[in-house]
Amino acid sequence: MDCFSCENHQCIIKKNCRQEKLRSFIQRKATLRCKKGQNFIIEGAPVHGLYFVQNGKVKVAKTGLNGKEQIVRFTGNGETIGHRGFGAGQTYQINAVALENTVLCNFSTDTLKEMLMEVPTLTYELMTFYAEELNRSETKVKKFAQMTVREKVIDALLYINRKFGRTHDLLNLQLSRKEISDFAGTTEEQVIRTLSSLRKDGLIETTGKRIGIKNVELLRKEISEHNYFLDS
DNA sequence: TCATTAACTGTCG
């Protein structure tokens, strides 16, 4: 698919694709189709450019010493992955795994570098994205240090809801309890217990893997003193 | 259907 007919209007390439200077570069992009569970960026592997999600969902994570995983963020349509590869070092410091069948656009580092040199609006928008990412990262440090397990789980649920939405109260992103714990910074058992507790309180519904949020306002209220508005 | 995987529970340090 070419960028002109792409529906992802928040994608920074899409936003700038009308610029004449970018025309030839955009033709150089590669399209990659990933199956569910595919690990298309491997921690420690050489950087092979920047990715944009054209269609699908991806988790970005770091692996600890004992095999413990820390999910950094989830990405959906139009979002950027692998941007840290631009900086120092020639290897990725993250893993990226497709959570469902996903189509990705890939630009090589060299191609993107040329594009950034040519088009200031593209460079500025990428810079804004880096700034937002840094803000999110800093906020997450604070949350991990100050939130209780229950608050961290609520925060994770609201994040998924903000990012992927829900249909008939059910979250549009299906995650295992383990994945929720890897994102929230706690353990699988704690997530299971917290979800049961939230269900008893009538705040959520669970049917197997699926989680339904019944009362967003009450959940939001529980973590309101922890800067929910920062949209991390 | 049966075997494997994930969700859940109790308990202990």
Next chain:
DNA sequence: CGACAGTTAATGA
């Protein structure tokens, strides 16, 4: 709160 062990429920070949 996290880790371990054990049970029950869900999934998929």
